Amino acid sequence: MYAKKNTEMFAQIGSIIASLMFIWAIFQQYFPYQLRNLIDKYSQRLVTFIYPYIQITFHEFTGERLMRSEAYSSIENYLSSKASTQAKRLKGDIAKNNQSLILSMDDKEEICDEFNGMKLWWASGKKASNSNSISLHQNIDEKRYYKLTFHKHNRDVILGKYLSHVLKEGKAIQVKNRQRKLYTNSGSHWSHVVFEHPSTFETLAMDLEKKEMIIDDLITFSKAGEFYARIGRAWKRGYLLYGPPGTGKSTMIGAMANLLSYDLYDLELTAVKDNTALRKLLIEISSKSIIVIEDIDCSLDLTGQRRKKKEEEEKDPRQTQGENVEEKDGKNSQVTLSGLLNFIDGLWSACGGERLIVFTTNYVEKLDPALVRKGRMDKHIELSYCGFEAFKLLAKNYLNIESHYLFGTICELLKEIKITPADVAEHLMPKTSSKDAQVYLKSLIQALELAKEEAKVKSEEDAKIV
Numbered sequence: 034m035y036a037k038k039n040t041e042m043f044a045q046i047g048s049i050i051a052s053l054m055f056i057w058a059i060f061q062q063y064f065p066y067q068l069r070n071l072i073d074k075y076s077q078r079l080v081t082f083i084y085p086y087i088q089i090t091f092h093e094f095t096g097e098r099l100m101r102s103e104a105y106s107s108i109e110n111y112l113s114s115k116a117s118t119q120a121k122r123l124k125g126d127i128a129k130n131n132q133s134l135i136l137s138m139d140d141k142e143e144i145c146d147e148f149n150g151m152k153l154w155w156a157s158g159k160k161a162s163n164s165n166s167i168s169l170h171q172n173i174d175e176k177r178y179y180k181l182t183f184h185k186h187n188r189d190v191i192l193g194k195y196l197s198h199v200l201k202e203g204k205a206i207q208v209k210n211r212q213r214k215l216y217t218n219s220g221s222h223w224s225h226v227v228f229e230h231p232s233t234f235e236t237l238a239m240d241l242e243k244k245e246m247i248i249d250d251l252i253t254f255s256k257a258g259e260f261y262a263r264i265g266r267a268w269k270r271g272y273l274l275y276g277p278p279g280t281g282k283s284t285m286i287g288a289m290a291n292l293l294s295y296d297l298y299d300l301e302l303t304a305v306k307d308n309t310a311l312r313k314l315l316i317e318i319s320s321k322s323i324i325v326i327e328d329i330d331c332s333l334d335l336t337g338q339r340r341k342k343k344e345e346e347e348k349d350p351r352q353t354q355g356e357n358v359e360e361k362d363g364k365n366s367q368v369t370l371s372g373l374l375n376f377i378d379g380l381w382s383a384c385g386g387e388r389l390i391v392f393t394t395n396y397v398e399k400l401d402p403a404l405v406r407k408g409r410m411d412k413h414i415e416l417s418y419c420g421f422e423a424f425k426l427l428a429k430n431y432l433n434i435e436s437h438y439l440f441g442t443i444c445e446l447l448k449e450i451k452i453t454p455a456d457v458a459e460h461l462m463p464k465t466s467s468k469d470a471q472v473y474l475k476s477l478i479q480a481l482e483l484a485k486e487e488a489k490v491k492s493e494e495d496a497k498i499v
């Protein structure tokens with residue numbers, strides 16, 4: 034309402050000024066040159082005095098090729114949250130992630146915003162274009178724009194801090210709503226599909242404290258752009274996830290991507306020809322992404338090659354002279370350990386920024402220490418067998434129960450028997466038409482007791498052998 038009144042007032046003042054200018058244009062030819070200059074000067078002062086507001090227009094399409102302006106998109110996103118509470122006419126659309134509805138202000142709507150106690154007004158408008166050019170963009174003959182109006186006293190703050198705040202916020206909303214992608218490489222090219230993994234940290238069964246610590250670490254990383262710049266480090270972080278098969282390493286990567294709204298790049302090292310191809314892939318990776326190398330111990334024969342080289346050199350230095358042991362990996366790929374290390378933290382790895390590099394392995398002890406040293410793989414996370422806490426979360430997710438009289442038995446068995454969350458999940462997965470939780474819990478208890486019996490028999494046999 035307030036904004037509306039203001040803009041109506043501006044419009045009236047504007048039309049008065051336009052009429053005065055018109056009259057002035059007709060009459061000025063009859064005035065001598067000096068007088069004209071004098072009147073010009075004072076009329077400008079008068080205009081600024083009567084109309085102390087500044088306006089900036091942001092057009093939807095810019096440049097000769099009429100590309101959609103990034104500033105316009107960011108402003109549209111920024112205003113969407115304000116529009117939903119202030120504007121009377123809204124436009125609705127499905128976000129690119131197909132999960133949420135985006136509301137933006139309709140044409141010829143106005144809303145008011147505040148920044149550090151300063152008031153400013155945004156208006157959306159549309160002009161019909163008189164150009165007959167044919168364009169790839171559909172609604173290009175209707176030129177949309179946003180107009181920002183603010184008092185001239187606030188000029189510096191609005192042009193500096195406020196506008197960069199608007200663009201940053203708008204971009205963040207855009208990233209959140211975008212359709213994320215899962216990339217994989219065939220040779221030195223990436224191809225992608227839409228990333229729609231449903232896993233989240235809420236559904237990930239693991240030690241709660243550890244989970245909180247990981248979430249905290251990830252969120253801190255995603256907000257630490259300025260910090261990394263200040264300390265002169267590339268904005269990236271390495272995670273090593275290790276543990277037996279079926280403990281949730283891949284599931285956790287999906288949860289990480291969903292938590293931070295990052296794209297995923299699943300790097301298949303064995304399909305990369307050599308270090309040059311690896312570097313080429315690296316350059317194409319965008320920011321806000323997670324680069325994943327699964328089963329790093331199997332990807333290439335990178336495990337302990339440096340150690341091997343050192344040992345061989347110690348035995349017979351001539352034997353390894355001029356020969357790069359790292360490059361003899363016995364597989365099609367000629368990617369070397371040093372090539373991979375360069376990929377992780379060489380100069381090129383800093384391009385783009387805001388990236389996580391995640392390795393997974395079942396055999397952490399097999400990896401070359403150089404590959405996983407702190408600073409390269411900043412966080413080492415062990416995903417382990419199912420404890421009682423993790424079981425309770427699985428029971429809640431799969432059976433929708435938070436307690437049961439059989440929980441006590443399961444708790445005791447889990448202390449003795451190692452079972453992966455994947456195996457537990459398998460027992461809790463609905464298979465029959467029965468919705469009775471007891472059926473599934475009993476099936477789990479049976480499996481645990483069987484495993485306990487087997488372990489007992491094995492230990493007895495081992496004792497006999499000794």
Ligand SMILES: Nc1ncnc2c1ncn2[C@@H]1O[C@H](COP(=O)(O)OP(=O)(O)OP(=O)(O)O)[C@@H](O)[C@H]1O
Pocket residue numbers: 236237238239276277278279280281282283284285394395416454455456458
């Ligand atoms: N911690 C967990 N929380 C919830 N579900 C889990 C967990 N661990 C495993 N699962 C379930 O088991 C399945 C297999 O898990 P996942 O693929 O993440 O294991 P992994 O550790 O990556 O195994 P691998 O080492 O064989 O790659 C998942 O689809 C998931 O449903």
Ligand SMILES: [Mg+2]
Pocket residue numbers: 282283284327393
């Ligand atoms: Mg896996």
